[in-house]
Amino acid sequence: MTVVGVVGAGVMGVGVAQNFAQTGHQVVLVDLDKATLEQALTQIERNGRLSRLVGGPAVDVDAMMAAITVDVELAALGDAEVVVENITENWDLKRQLYGSLDQVCSPETIFIVNTSALPITKVASVTRRPDRVIGVHFMNPVPMKSAVELIPGHHTSPETVRRTRDILGAIGKKAIEVKDSAGFVSNRVLMLTVNEAAYLVHEGVADASTVDEVFRECFGHPMGPLETADLIGVDTILYSVEVLYDSYADSKYRPCPLLKHMTDAGLHGRKAGKGFYTYDEYGRVLPTR
């Protein structure tokens, strides 16, 4: 049984931990504090119980929960064969974390970087194992999504690519490989769209529900860009747009001030109960008009 370390127990870490645990892997989930980890376990258990109802597989919840241990110390990842990192989209935090992970993990351990936009080669450069660092851009909610972007860095070895493909196959994910470039394919496009949608609200052209209505009703998209922003996390959207802005030094990625304001105000979307929309405890949108 593969031992998988999962660092960061937020929106993505919860989904990644659940996905590995429900497919027979041993998971060690690490975050900064116990309260976050307890909340994550509660959420994983609830998601496991609801899996069938929302179109996912039937989950043996007891077996899944028994496969997960939680810890606030990175040292708990000493036996992990692979570590999936899902911490806040912030270069300084990630740089510091990878320096520490490099020390506590075996030199053989593969580091999977789950980032929205940071170049994988840049992350790999702060470790002594750039051949064993690879990007996997998981989609949200992780257990419900069947494909990921797979991003080898400049030094990622063919063996690491092969093993990562095997690991992804074991949790039911198709890997779509793209070259290493900030934002990859998905978020070069999606983050610009969401940022521009936020500008429409910021400038008073339309309110959030009208913007989303246009995308749903006119284009047939299942979700509008601002519903998507709330699902991803408004703070994560802002940080990702900032990474794109820094990476390309191109004004087309200028972050919308409304995203900054909402991030400062704690309006982080579904995970916070409020963003462009307001949510109940089950993540259902409460009526606004």
Ligand code: NAD
């Ligand atoms: P989040 O804000 O929901 O959670 C981040 C978690 O990381 C928090 O619980 C925080 O306490 C923890 N953390 C921060 N620093 C840490 C450290 N040094 N050690 C351990 N834990 C630490 O963020 P998220 O939405 O889960 O995103 C995580 C990563 O995944 C980001 O890089 C993001 O860009 C990427 N991502 C997000 C989505 C999405 O839809 N939200 C999709 C794909 C990729």
